[in-house]
Amino acid sequence: MLFKQVYQYIVGKIERNEWLAEEKLPSIRLLADELGVHRLTVFKAYQLLKENGKVLVKEKSGYYIRAAHQMSDALDPVQEAAPPTSLGELKNNLSEIQAVPVAYQFSQALIDPNLLPNLFLSEYVKKVFDIYPKLMGSYSSVQGDIELRELLCRYIADKHKVQLSVNEIMITSGATQAIDLIARLYIRPLDTILVERPTYSGALDAFRIHGARLISVDISSDGYDLERVEALMKQHRPRFFYMNPTFHNPTGYTVPSAQRKQLVELAERYRCLLVEDDAFHEMYFDQPPPSPLFTYDTEGWVVYIRSFSKYVAPGLRICAIICRQPVMGPLVTVKSLSDNGTPLVNQKIFLHYFQSERMQQHLKKLRIALQVRCDIMEAELRERTNWEWVRPRGGLNLWMKLPDAFPVDAFLQACFQQSISFVPGTICDPLQQMKPWIRLNYSFINEDQLREGIRKLTDISRQFKA
Amino acid sequence: MLFKQVYQYIVGKIERNEWLAEEKLPSIRLLADELGVHRLTVFKAYQLLKENGKVLVKEKSGYYIRAAHQMSDALDPVQEAAPPTSLGELKNNLSEIQAVPVAYQFSQALIDPNLLPNLFLSEYVKKVFDIYPKLMGSYSSVQGDIELRELLCRYIADKHKVQLSVNEIMITSGATQAIDLIARLYIRPLDTILVERPTYSGALDAFRIHGARLISVDISSDGYDLERVEALMKQHRPRFFYMNPTFHNPTGYTVPSAQRKQLVELAERYRCLLVEDDAFHEMYFDQPPPSPLFTYDTEGWVVYIRSFSKYVAPGLRICAIICRQPVMGPLVTVKSLSDNGTPLVNQKIFLHYFQSERMQQHLKKLRIALQVRCDIMEAELRERTNWEWVRPRGGLNLWMKLPDAFPVDAFLQACFQQSISFVPGTICDPLQQMKPWIRLNYSFINEDQLREGIRKLTDISRQFKA
Numbered sequence: 040m041l042f043k044q045v046y047q048y049i050v051g052k053i054e055r056n057e058w059l060a061e062e063k064l065p066s067i068r069l070l071a072d073e074l075g076v077h078r079l080t081v082f083k084a085y086q087l088l089k090e091n092g093k094v095l096v097k098e099k100s101g102y103y104i105r106a107a108h109q110m111s112d113a114l115d116p117v118q119e120a121a122p123p124t125s126l127g128e129l130k131n132n133l134s135e136i137q138a139v140p141v142a143y144q145f146s147q148a149l150i151d152p153n154l155l156p157n158l159f160l161s162e163y164v165k166k167v168f169d170i171y172p173k174l175m176g177s178y179s180s181v182q183g184d185i186e187l188r189e190l191l192c193r194y195i196a197d198k199h200k201v202q203l204s205v206n207e208i209m210i211t212s213g214a215t216q217a218i219d220l221i222a223r224l225y226i227r228p229l230d231t232i233l234v235e236r237p238t239y240s241g242a243l244d245a246f247r248i249h250g251a252r253l254i255s256v257d258i259s260s261d262g263y264d265l266e267r268v269e270a271l272m273k274q275h276r277p278r279f280f281y282m283n284p285t286f287h288n289p290t291g292y293t294v295p296s297a298q299r300k301q302l303v304e305l306a307e308r309y310r311c312l313l314v315e316d317d318a319f320h321e322m323y324f325d326q327p328p329p330s331p332l333f334t335y336d337t338e339g340w341v342v343y344i345r346s347f348s349k350y351v352a353p354g355l356r357i358c359a360i361i362c363r364q365p366v367m368g369p370l371v372t373v374k375s376l377s378d379n380g381t382p383l384v385n386q387k388i389f390l391h392y393f394q395s396e397r398m399q400q401h402l403k404k405l406r407i408a409l410q411v412r413c414d415i416m417e418a419e420l421r422e423r424t425n426w427e428w429v430r431p432r433g434g435l436n437l438w439m440k441l442p443d444a445f446p447v448d449a450f451l452q453a454c455f456q457q458s459i460s461f462v463p464g465t466i467c468d469p470l471q472q473m474k475p476w477i478r479l480n481y482s483f484i485n486e487d488q489l490r491e492g493i494r495k496l497t498d499i500s501r502q503f504k505a
Numbered sequence: 506m507l508f509k510q511v512y513q514y515i516v517g518k519i520e521r522n523e524w525l526a527e528e529k530l531p532s533i534r535l536l537a538d539e540l541g542v543h544r545l546t547v548f549k550a551y552q553l554l555k556e557n558g559k560v561l562v563k564e565k566s567g568y569y570i571r572a573a574h575q576m577s578d579a580l581d582p583v584q585e586a587a588p589p590t591s592l593g594e595l596k597n598n599l600s601e602i603q604a605v606p607v608a609y610q611f612s613q614a615l616i617d618p619n620l621l622p623n624l625f626l627s628e629y630v631k632k633v634f635d636i637y638p639k640l641m642g643s644y645s646s647v648q649g650d651i652e653l654r655e656l657l658c659r660y661i662a663d664k665h666k667v668q669l670s671v672n673e674i675m676i677t678s679g680a681t682q683a684i685d686l687i688a689r690l691y692i693r694p695l696d697t698i699l700v701e702r703p704t705y706s707g708a709l710d711a712f713r714i715h716g717a718r719l720i721s722v723d724i725s726s727d728g729y730d731l732e733r734v735e736a737l738m739k740q741h742r743p744r745f746f747y748m749n750p751t752f753h754n755p756t757g758y759t760v761p762s763a764q765r766k767q768l769v770e771l772a773e774r775y776r777c778l779l780v781e782d783d784a785f786h787e788m789y790f791d792q793p794p795p796s797p798l799f800t801y802d803t804e805g806w807v808v809y810i811r812s813f814s815k816y817v818a819p820g821l822r823i824c825a826i827i828c829r830q831p832v833m834g835p836l837v838t839v840k841s842l843s844d845n846g847t848p849l850v851n852q853k854i855f856l857h858y859f860q861s862e863r864m865q866q867h868l869k870k871l872r873i874a875l876q877v878r879c880d881i882m883e884a885e886l887r888e889r890t891n892w893e894w895v896r897p898r899g900g901l902n903l904w905m906k907l908p909d910a911f912p913v914d915a916f917l918q919a920c921f922q923q924s925i926s927f928v929p930g931t932i933c934d935p936l937q938q939m940k941p942w943i944r945l946n947y948s949f950i951n952e953d954q955l956r957e958g959i960r961k962l963t964d965i966s967r968q969f970k971a
Contacts, residue, residue, distance in 0.1 A: 051693070057541050065539075073531075075523050131841040134647060152642030160641040161634035168627035175626040175820040176618030181600060212678065215845040227517075245842050354641040354850040375597040376711050377843065379681040382851055384820040 042083035044229065044250060045076060049088060053104055060106040064094060074229055132466040133240045139455055143492030145479045146460040148288060148435045150349055153485065154408050156401045160352060163392045171387055179383040181375040183210025183359075187390045191359055194393075199334045207367060209374060210381045213356040214318055214346040218242050218281075220360070220373050221314055221342060225278045226251045233271060233280035235263075237438075237467035237476070239288045239316070242281055253469040256280070258287060260429045262294040265301055272309035279312035279342075285328045286319035289467050289478035290438040291431025296329040303332055306340040312366070318346040321402060323433035324410040339363030347393065349435075350405060357381070357389040409435070409482055412489055416481040419493040424500065435482040438464075441475040446503055450477075453499050459492055508549035510716060511542060514694065515554060519570055526572040530560060540695050598932040599706045605921055609958030611945045612926040614754060614901045616815055619951065620874050622867045626818060629858045637853055645849040647841040649676025649825075653856045657825055660859075665800045673833060675840060676847050679822040680784055680812040684708050684747075686826070686839050687780055687808060691744045692717045699737060699746035701729075703904075703933035703942070705754045705782070708747055719935040722746070724753060726895045728760040731767055738775035745778035745808075751794045752785035755933045755944035756904040757897025762795040769798055772806040778832070784812040787868060789899035790876040805829030815901075816871060817859060821851040875901070875948055878955055882947040885959040890966065901948040904930075907941040912969055916943075919965050925958055 052058040064070070067085065071078040085102050088094040094102045136146050168174060182188070188205040195203055211217045218241070226232065228250030234243065236255035246253060254271055256263050262284075271277065280302075284294035294302075306313045315332045333343035339362065346358040360370065374380070392398055416437060420426060427440040441447065447463045454460060464476025481489060518524040530536070533551065537544040551568050554560040560568045602612050634640060648654070654671040661669055677683045684707070692698065694716030700709065702721035712719060720737055722729050728750075737743065746768075750760035760768075772779045781798045799809035805828070812824040826836065840846070858864055882903060886892060893906040907913065913929045920926060930942025947955060 057539075073523075131838055134838075134841045134845075138646075149644070150642070152639045155639075155642040157639045157642055161638055164634055164641075165631045168630050172627055173618045173621075173623045175630075175818040176616070176621040176623055178615070178819050180604075212844045212848065215841075216843060219843050229523075241842070241845075248839075248842060352641040353644050354848060356844070356848045372597050372600075373714075375600045375681075376707070376714060377682060377685050378678045378822070379600075379707075382678065382820060382822045382848070384851065384854075385848055388850075 042080045042087070044252070045070075045074060045080055045084035046087050048074070048228065048250075049084060050093060053093060058104055060104050062104050063100070064088075064102040064104065066101065076229065131241065131244050133244070133462065136451075136460060136462060136466075139460055141455065141460045142458040143488060143495065144460060144483050145481075145492065145496070146462045147483045148349075148478075148480050149353060150405070150409075150435070150482045151485060152353075154405055154482075155352065156397060159397055159401075160392060163395070164388050167388050167391050170391070174384055174387055177383050179210075179380040179386055181380040182206075182371050183208065183381060184383060184386040184390065187386045190390055190394060195361070199330055201334050203361065207361055207363060209360045209367065209371060210386055211358045211360055211374065212378070212381050212385075213348045214316060214344050214358050215241060215245075216377070217344045217346070217358050217360050218245050218314075218316070220370055220377065221279070221344075222246055222249050222251075223377075224369055224373050225312070231275040231277040233268070233275075233277045233311070234469050235282055235287070236469055237289055237464060237473055238281070238469065239283060240462070240466040242316070243466075243469055246281070251278075255469040258290060258292055258294070260290075260292045262292075262298040263302075265298060265305070268302070269305055269309070272305060272311050276309070277311050279314045280306070281314045281316065282332075283316040283318075284332060285317050286322060286431060286434030288319070288434065289436050289462065289464075291429065291434045291436055293328050293432065299329060299332045300335045303335040303341060306336075307338050311340070313341045314344065315341055316344045316346075318344075318349055319434040320345070321350055322406065322409060322435065324406065324413070325432065328433060333361060339365060342366055347389070350402065351389065351393060351398070355385040355389050357385060409433075412481040412486060413437070415486055415489055416479065416493055419490060420479075420497070423494070423497040435480055437479045437481060439477050439479060441477060441500075443475055445475045445500075447474060447477060450500060450503050453502065454496060457495055457499060459496050459499070461496070508546045508553065510695065510718065511536075511540060511546055511550035512553050514540070514716070515550060516559060519559060524570055526570050528570050529566070530554075530568040530570065532567065542695065597707065597710050599710070599928065602917075602926060602928060602932075605926055607921065607924045607926045609923075609925040609954060609961065610949050611947075611958065611962070612928045613949045614815075614944075614946050615819060616871070616875075616901070616948050617951060618819075620871055620948075621818065622863060625863055625867075626858060629861070630854050633854050633857050636857070640850055640853055643849050645676075645846040645852055647846040648672075648837050649674065649847060650849060650852040650856065653852045656856055656860060661827065665796055667800050669827060673827055673829060675826045675833065675837060676852055677824045677826055677840070678844070678847050678851075679814045680782060680810050680824050681707060681711075682843070683810040683812070683824050683826045684711050684780075684782070686836055686843065687745070687810075688712055688715050688717075689843075690835055690839050691778070697741040697743040699734070699741075699743045699777070700935050701748055701753070702935055703755055703930060703939055704747070704935065705749060706928070706932040708782070709932075709935055712747070717744075721935040724756060724758055724760070726756075726758045728758075728764040729768075731764060731771070734768070735771055735775070738771060738777050742775070743777050745780045746772070747780045747782065748798075749782040749784075750798060751783050752788060752897060752900030754785070754900065755902050755928065755930075757895065757900045757902055759794050759898065765795060765798045766801045769801040769807060772802075773804050777806070779807045780810065781807055782810045782812075784810075784815055785900045786811070787816055788872065788875060788901065790872065790879070791898060794899060799827060805831060808832055813855070813859065816868065817855065817864070821855050823847070823851060823855040875899075878947045878952060879903070881952055881955055882945065882959055885956055886945075886963070889960070889963040901946055903945045903947060905943050905945060907943060907966075909941055911941045911966075913940060913943060916966060916969055919968065920962060923961055923965060925962050925965070927962070 067078050067081045071081045188208045191208050192203045222245050226249035230251050232246050232251045234253050235258040256268055317331055333341040343361040348356050428437050451463055462478040464473040465471050533544050533547045537547045654674045657674050658669045688711050692715035696717050698712050698717040700719050701724040783797055799807040809827040814822050894903050917929055928944040930939040931937050
């Protein structure tokens, strides 16, 4: 993987005329030192440049950049209409799958809009505009509406017994923005980031466009191998460990309490931030999950991303980042440059709805509805396949192991044909392997569609057996 | 300026242990070649590193990085609690000034919320929720609600006689996000960007955190010196020219029609994108401004940022980016990684309000109200000062030249004491000079406050006359 990043780095330099045609490339040793990578990595990158005709090798002299006209005599004028972008691997894998319109949507980790109390919400919006008649004319502060931040401080104190100040909370537009702000602030090209394997593919894409080197930590239903986490922190000094320890996406696993405290200690010892993404905390089935890692944090090494977007009101996209001042200060500046603050309208509607009695009732019903859908999906799969999975205790997804060597990509294409989608495991895997795994989401379509969709999906899967 | 960027670049490498203690720095020639800067620039950066104790000079050998313990024996543990950020000059100058709470607000280029039809807007919101009862449960597509993009296509076709497809429009959360997405996509450290002098300071900050080298083009009431623009494009091959040619912020100037076509030709010839920020287009006094540059663009070299946030409903933060497919494709991906799409609620409310009859009436009244406020501010200043300015024909600001050597910074501090704020010219200047200039905004406070505030401000200014 890494040599491709080095390759991209050099191609960028060439494309942008920072390294000019006919110039000699730096020696392998020099570039390896400069980028902090192994010489073999640079060597492999240079080999690939040679294979792709970007450089020439002159005997006993070194690698020379080929002139542009030699590289691309017949440039497509349309492709060349705009300057090349500065972002290397610009891709959002998950968006591409989710953009395919299908009837049986098993790829969206979203909650069925019919499970939200829409009528009540609309009534609520009307009330909010009565309370703040000039809401439409007003901006939020960059860090977020103070009234909302106060509410969330009380909520966190009440729920997790942690005292926060309003300066330790920032409102963002969804967890996507929160992850992006953190990535922008902390990742430079070739920085090491720890990620779970598997993990949320949107985060992988966000880290990759910043040129991060991703090192993975396996997650199982028992959590992580903490010795490995420690060894990786010690060896690679990662900028942060991005984790989703509660009803983990895509697996549904929850890291046990005992490990949480130890992880915070490791973070402190190795000065590695823990970026704790906790979007599913309230979506448990039988009993609440263990306390978030950030509740164990006394020295400021956890950045806690608590999204309310999925279960409160996706249309509003409200998420909170909770962290201590040394991280919050620069985060607020990046937020100011990113969008100057989340729209006030969204924050005020959220504020009033979130503290309503109705919201609590909704949440109780939602938990039951999700569990029912999960049960239906599991029953159908148990009856019709020999696939393996661990029963989740919350969250929105089932993580399925299909038979070894099952051709998941061909299966997905066949499913698309029948208006069914799911997420192939490879895109959740930082190493882009995990071939026979898939993620099936049970929260987005209704019970009948769910049954029907799983029957169709399992029927299609039979084509690929034999 | 540039040598400081090189300095920052090296300090970053050292702080992040990419270049290790006791290692030798690259030779001046090598680094100058690599960064594409003059050797003298690198020399100056190395001198500054030496002065600041970051490096040691060994006779006839070169520059060596000092060990960390030599550099900073007494690191503040709190400052060290989080890893250093990856962003060099992380600052938002304008936010800092605007964060000071004052009664006489002349630093916010915003429209007084009392000038917006708030009651009507609130009623409108209620209607929208009746039309879309499940709005709160739904996400927008990344590029923006299709119904809204269709409306904006018709609006642009109608207004500017340009046919667009829905794929050539993206909805963003305010112009701030639009500028940020473009900066993220096109700027790499040390890239050259053309900017006006003076210009919107938020854009300067956004470009600086990406490490851009800013080269300035003076703007006057006659527009730009096109020969200079051409020479700069030829010499520096800038990634783009960020411009605000209509009721320019901060000066209020409008680039004349004749220059607009020529600028598009220059952009095509030198393959330099024009990023046309056009937030004030509808806020004219007597007659509409010339057509945007993008209407002259046939080959896709203009990226048009049309914000509706200021005059339609700041609480919604709706802005559109209009550009051709080669630019739009990667922009949509960056948007997907940034926030996965602007909240749908905001787009739907905007959509229905924007096409209402009431909106058109509001806009007519708003133009008159702004002109009246501008007139009042000018009358007060004319009577009480010898400051110089060019009467604007639209927009939200007056750009004032104070007497030479006027101590603007001390003046601003004295104004803060009396609960008055304005924007000092230096932060609007890419070269951070323009000392005797200030920007006064006339759109945010009401007519009485405006009179009172300007009287107080001019009284304070007399302290500094001598």
